[in-house]
Amino acid sequence: MNRTDRNNTDDHAPAEPGRAVDLNTALLEGVGGISGMVYTALPVIAFVTANAFCALPIAIGVALGVGLVLTGWRIKRGERLSSAVGGLAGVAVAGGIAAWTGSASDFFVIGIWAALLCGIVTLISLLARRPLTGIAWNAVHGGKHPWRADRPTLLAHDIATLAATFVFAARFAVMQWLYLADATGPLAVAKIAMGTPLTALTVLVIIWAFRRSTRRLITTAPAE
Numbered sequence: 001m002n003r004t005d006r007n008n009t010d011d012h013a014p015a016e017p018g019r020a021v022d023l024n025t026a027l028l029e030g031v032g033g034i035s036g037m038v039y040t041a042l043p044v045i046a047f048v049t050a051n052a053f054c055a056l057p058i059a060i061g062v063a064l065g066v067g068l069v070l071t072g073w074r075i076k077r078g079e080r081l082s083s084a085v086g087g088l089a090g091v092a093v094a095g096g097i098a099a100w101t102g103s104a105s106d107f108f109v110i111g112i113w114a115a116l117l118c119g120i121v122t123l124i125s126l127l128a129r130r131p132l133t134g135i136a137w138n139a140v141h142g143g144k145h146p147w148r149a150d151r152p153t154l155l156a157h158d159i160a161t162l163a164a165t166f167v168f169a170a171r172f173a174v175m176q177w178l179y180l181a182d183a184t185g186p187l188a189v190a191k192i193a194m195g196t197p198l199t200a201l202t203v204l205v206i207i208w209a210f211r212r213s214t215r216r217l218i219t220t221a222p223a224e
Contacts, residue, residue, distance in 0.1 A: 039074065041192045043067045043091045044107075048188040051104045059104065060095035067091040104184045108191055112175045119168030122161050129154075131161035133206050137213050145217045153213045160202075160209035167198045 046066040051059035067088045074084035090110075098107040125132040130148070134157030138147050147153045171194045178187045 039070055039087055040195055042070060043087075044188045044191055047095075047104075047107055048185055051184060056102065056104055057099060060099055060107075063091055063095055063107075064088075103182075105179050105182050105187060107184075108175060108179060108187045111191060112172060112179055115168045115172040115175070119165055119172060122165040122168065126158065126161055126165065131157040133157045133160040133164070133209055134213070137210050141214075141218065145213075147213055147217060150216055153216050156209040156212045160206045163202050163205040167194075167202050170194065171198070 043063045043066045047059050047063035050062040054062075071084045071088045074087075075081065094107045094110055097109055098104060100106075122132055125135070131154075134147050134154065137157070138145055147157070171190075174194060175187060175190050178190055
């Protein structure tokens with residue numbers, strides 16, 4: 001009976017680590033890799049370039065046109081409709097704000113304030129000793145693991161959430177400074193440089209924290 005019970009346990013044990021692997025893959029796919037960086041950068045580059053030679057409404061139209069082409073290309077490649085249309089929606093909202101205020105720099109205002117909001121939320125979670133990455137990991141695994149009671153696991157999520165907080169804070173500080181200086185070109189550079197590359201590094205830290213949590217609280221749990 002003991003051997004049978006052990007075999008049954010072994011049969012079900014890999015299920016949770018497998019789910020963690022799926023989550024790691026989803027996180028990496030969410031960043032988008034090099035293609036994601038290109039999809040994000042091209043409308044911004046088109047807007048700034050057009051704005052240097054044309055009136056603001058034309059520059060907004062050029063950015064929307066590039067966004068439409070990219071959306072069609074992404075759908076043709078078989079990407080999820082929500083991801084493809086989401087990028088276009090972001091360009092449309094940014095362009096709408098710039099058109100409403102008449103300032104090219106306002107094309108970037110949503111990203112600036114979104115970075116501030118996300119930074120505040122992640123910082124509050126750290127101060128409350130409930131880092132967001134740990135909450136996310138536990139929710140994915142059924143919300144039944146005492147991850148805060150395991151100090152190495154809690155520390156890992158402190159580090160991961162702190163990395164996200166730092167990225168959000170740095171993004172807000174740099175872009176807000178450029179926004180106040182009305183430096184549209186440098187704003188575009190900062191948005192691209194501090195967008196996907198820094199997000200990808202943060203995701204790697206989060207994946208490390210997730211794997212550490214899974215290894216300590218799930219993979220080794222049957223043996224303990």
